[in-house]
Each structure stands twice: as structure tokens, then as C-alpha cells.
Amino acid sequence: VANRIFFVAPDRKMTCLDALTGKTIWQSKIGDHSVRESMGLSADSTLVLAKTMEGNIIGVSADGSPADIRWKADTNIGYDIAPTAIVEHEGIVYVPSDKGFIYALSRDNGKLIWAHRISACLINQITPVAPNSVVCTSMDGVITRLTYNPGE
Numbered sequence: 001v002a003n004r005i006f007f008v009a010p011d012r013k014m015t016c017l018d019a020l021t022g023k024t025i026w027q028s029k030i031g032d033h034s035v036r037e038s039m040g041l042s043a044d045s046t047l048v049l050a051k052t053m054e055g056n057i058i059g060v061s062a063d064g065s066p067a068d069i070r071w072k073a074d075t076n077i078g079y080d081i082a083p084t085a086i087v088e089h090e091g092i093v094y095v096p097s098d099k100g101f102i103y104a105l106s107r108d109n110g111k112l113i114w115a116h117r118i119s120a121c122l123i124n125q126i127t128p129v130a131p132n133s134v135v136c137t138s139m140d141g142v143i144t145r146l147t148y149n150p151g152e
Contacts, residue, residue, distance in 0.1 A: 001041060001062045006048045008035045014050060014060065014067060028067040033058055038096060040086030042107070047071055049086040049093065053079060057086065057095055057105065073110035075103055082122050089128035092148075096123035102136050104148060118144040 004025065005017040012034035016025040029035075034053040041048060047059035047070060055078040059071030077097055084096035088107055095103040100119035105112055119138035127135045133147040 001045045001048070004062065006039065006060075006062075008037065008039050008050055010036060012036050012053060014039075014048070016065075016067070026066040030058060030060060030067050030069060033069075037081050037083045038086055040088070042071075042093075043088040043090075049088070051077070051080060051082075051086065051095065055080065057093065057110070071107075071110060073105045073112070075105065075112060077101075077103065084123050084125060087126050087128060087134075089134070090131045092132065094126045094128070094134055096126055096136075098122045100138055100142075102126060102134070102146065114148055116146055118142050118146075 003019045005019050008014050013027050013029050014035050015027045035050040038051040046062055048062050049059050055076050057073040058069050061068040061070050080098050082096045082098040087094045091107045093105040093107055101117045103115045119140055119142040121139040123138050125137045129135050135145050137143050
């Protein structure tokens with residue numbers, strides 16, 4: 001995004017590279033947060049979303065230098081190694097887990113909207129298919145469509 005490449009690695013840091021030159025723009029633990037495994041991009045491409053080792057989700061500015069946290073959700077997921085992408089759709093941030101849970105968070109305020117367990121295994125894909133609806137798959141072959149009705 002914005003001629004930048006972002007990645008997280010076992011060193012528990014996020015790295016931002018210049019996509020044109022390959023040079024490191026910054027590499028950081030993102031303040032007090034160690035990041036690893038799962039990350040994604042906000043729907044408007046302004047935030048790089050990442051799961052922290054402490055079980056929270058952060059949104060780092062896609063054009064900031066150095067790393068600048070602009071969004072945070074205190075989800076208390078706990079230590080989690082699911083590498084599946086975090087996805088935002090229609091104002092909801094969908095977060096996979098290695099324990100079969102899918103978490104839905106508000107992009108506006110980071111609050112948990114819902115959490116649902118579809119399996120005892122790692123979630124390997126979350127695909128938005130309509131407003132408030134996603135199809136999810138897990139490593140043990142479970143395929144589920146989850147739909148959230150905001151008024152309920």
C-alpha cells in the first residue's frame with residue numbers, strides 16, 4: 001500500500017519497506033506491542049492491521065514514519081499464532097484465531113461486536129460476502145457462513 005510493503009516476523013517486529021527501492025523505512029516493536037503472524041489492511045488502505053502477541057489488534061498508519069498506532073482494539077484474544085489475514089468489510093474488522101474463533105470488531109471504536117467459534121482448529125480464511133456476513137473456513141474442513149444482525 002502507498003508504495004510500501006509491510007510484514008511481521010518471528011522477531012516480533014513490523015517492518016515497512018519502500019516497494020520501489022527495497023530499503024527499510026522503519027522496523028519496530030510498535031511501542032509496547034510485539035507483533036507476529038496475522039496482519040491485514042483496512043478497507044480504506046489507511047491502516048495496516050496486526051495482531052499483537054498480547055492478544056490485541058492494532059492499526060498502524062500505512063503512510064506514517066516511524067510506526068504510528070492510529071487504532072487499537074483490546075480483544076484479549078491471548079497468545080495466538082493464526083497467520084490468517086485480518087479483514088475489514090463495511091466497518092467491521094474480522095480477526096481469525098488459532099482456536100477456531102472469529103472475532104468481529106468495530107472499526108469506529110475497536111469494541112468487540114461478536115465472537116463465534118466454528119471449530120477447535122485454526123481459522124484459515126475469512127471472506128466477506130455481504131454486509132455483516134462472512135464465510136469462514138478452518139483447518140479441519142469446517143465451512144461456515146456467519147451473519148450478524150445489528151439490531152439483535
